[in-house]
Amino acid sequence: MPFPRQGQRRLLEAECVIRAWYKKTMQRVPVTTPNGDYDVVIDSGGLERAAEYIGPIVGDRRIFIVADEQAWRHQGARLEQGLGGLDWTRLSYPGGEERKRLAEVERLCDQMFAAGADRSACVIAFGGGIAGDVGGFVAASYMRGVDVIQVPTTLLAQVDAAVGGKTGVNLAEGKNLIGAFHQPRLVLMDPLTLRTLPDREYRAGLFEVVKHGIIRSRSLFDSMTNERDRILARDAELLEAIISESVAIKAAVVARDEKEGGLRRILNYGHTLGHALEAETGYRRLLHGEAVGFGMIAAAFLAESLDMISTEQREALERTIVSYGPIPLLEGIKPENLVARISGDKKTIGGKIHFVLPVEIGKVEVIRDPNLNLVADAARKALDLSWTSAKESPQPVVST
Ligand SMILES: NC(=O)c1ccc[n+]([C@@H]2O[C@H](COP(=O)([O-])OP(=O)(O)OC[C@H]3O[C@@H](n4cnc5c(N)ncnc54)[C@H](O)[C@@H]3O)[C@@H](O)[C@H]2O)c1
Numbered sequence: 001m002p003f004p005r006q007g008q009r010r011l012l013e014a015e016c017v018i019r020a021w022y023k024k025t026m027q028r029v030p031v032t033t034p035n036g037d038y039d040v041v042i043d044s045g046g047l048e049r050a051a052e053y054i055g056p057i058v059g060d061r062r063i064f065i066v067a068d069e070q071a072w073r074h075q076g077a078r079l080e081q082g083l084g085g086l087d088w089t090r091l092s093y094p095g096g097e098e099r100k101r102l103a104e105v106e107r108l109c110d111q112m113f114a115a116g117a118d119r120s121a122c123v124i125a126f127g128g129g130i131a132g133d134v135g136g137f138v139a140a141s142y143m144r145g146v147d148v149i150q151v152p153t154t155l156l157a158q159v160d161a162a163v164g165g166k167t168g169v170n171l172a173e174g175k176n177l178i179g180a181f182h183q184p185r186l187v188l189m190d191p192l193t194l195r196t197l198p199d200r201e202y203r204a205g206l207f208e209v210v211k212h213g214i215i216r217s218r219s220l221f222d223s224m225t226n227e228r229d230r231i232l233a234r235d236a237e238l239l240e241a242i243i244s245e246s247v248a249i250k251a252a253v254v255a256r257d258e259k260e261g262g263l264r265r266i267l268n269y270g271h272t273l274g275h276a277l278e279a280e281t282g283y284r285r286l287l288h289g290e291a292v293g294f295g296m297i298a299a300a301f302l303a304e305s306l307d308m309i310s311t312e313q314r315e316a317l318e319r320t321i322v323s324y325g326p327i328p329l330l331e332g333i334k335p336e337n338l339v340a341r342i343s344g345d346k347k348t349i350g351g352k353i354h355f356v357l358p359v360e361i362g363k364v365e366v367i368r369d370p371n372l373n374l375v376a377d378a379a380r381k382a383l384d385l386s387w388t389s390a391k392e393s394p395q396p397v398v399s400t
């Protein structure tokens with residue numbers, strides 16, 4: 001490693017103090033894991049200042065950018081300007097869930113090799129969670145591992161995918177079945193990138209922010225409830241605040257449980273039934289965040305039926321989630337099919353069904369193997385909610 005991590009961190013810390021003095025809104029969240037410490041910088045306008053953050057880490061090493069085409073078209077010029085005199089090359093990658101495959105990883109590694117990349121290369125993964133997962137996996141694999149810097153440009157990638165070190169690609173049989181843990185050296189988030197994000201993608205990311213509030217922070221949940229209009233208007237200052245609080249929650253969880261044992265599980269609130277719904281609709285009707293919105297409401301109904309949460313708290317939680325909808329129409333979905341999918345997963349994994357249930361806003365508990373009739377009832381109640389409407393229902397997601 002040409003730059004000692006400790007030295008780099010001190011430099012960045014000093015830099016952040018000075019910058020925060022000039023510009024009150026810049027945020028920095030340190031992440032500590034057994035496999036490396038790094039900073040998540042949340043800075044509106046940070047793309048134009050990219051070299052200030054990235055330069056101390058890469059020095060005169062070569063940078064290879066894995067960017068999805070659409071993110072690059074909208075935001076690439078800003079990064080290009082910000083990288084200034086650093087030595088960088090952009091690799092060709094189209095993006096899209098159907099191109100999140102090993103064949104693309106090989107193609108990207110081929111391009112790096114042809115361009116003369118050696119072990120000192122540094123990858124920048126630029127785009128949504130797909131570019132992050134693919135770019136991260138390229139970095140984890142190329143010459144047995146080179147550095148990666150994550151520059152997420154969707155809300156979902158900023159509050160979830162870019163932090164925690166999970167990277168990987170899909171198999172025809174399922175999502176994220178090949179991958180590696182590879183922690184980044186830095187994560188640089190610029191909330192201004194979200195200005196060009198399609199509205200539906202943006203709102204899907206907001207469901208994951210609400211999730212962070214429900215699992216760990218009443219104050220984040222209150223901001224999501226009380227500041228909805230400013231958040232939907234993509235107010236940069238407010239976005240810096242809610243993104244950094246979300247990142248701090250994920251960082252705290254990941255620091256204590258890097259690889260999905262106990263605590264990391266709480267990040268899966270809303271995901272058990274959410275994943276079942278995504279699978280049941282063939283990954284075509286809902287965005288991931290929308291399915292999580294549904295799953296969170298259903299899990300709260302389950303918690304209520306087990307007397308774990310008061311009706312008043314469940315309704316408050318539901319109101320806020322619904323306020324970030326609509327989600328696509330869920331007509332024709334059978335609760336028992338969702339339950340069958342969850343039981344099917346259980347058999348494949350050979351383990352137990354875990355449900356993350358809210359006990360109050362800001363606090364969750366994990367239960368194992370709940371009564372499946374109660375799960376089906378909870379799913380039915382969430383399906384019956386009128387937060388989807390034919391008039392507003394978003395179009396199917398046309399990918400995979
Ligand atoms: N590694 C993890 O821990 C983790 C966690 C959650 C999700 N994921 C993965 O993340 C992926 C989903 O990520 P996503 O929701 O960000 O999807 P995505 O990467 O497909 O991005 C969504 C869309 O927005 C476009 N886009 C990106 N930035 C833009 C911008 N600033 N302006 C305009 N358009 C922009 C993209 O081109 C794409 O069309 C899934 O593959 C999922 O498995 C990984």
Ligand SMILES: [Zn+2]
Nearest residue numbers: 160208288292
């Ligand atoms: Zn998720």
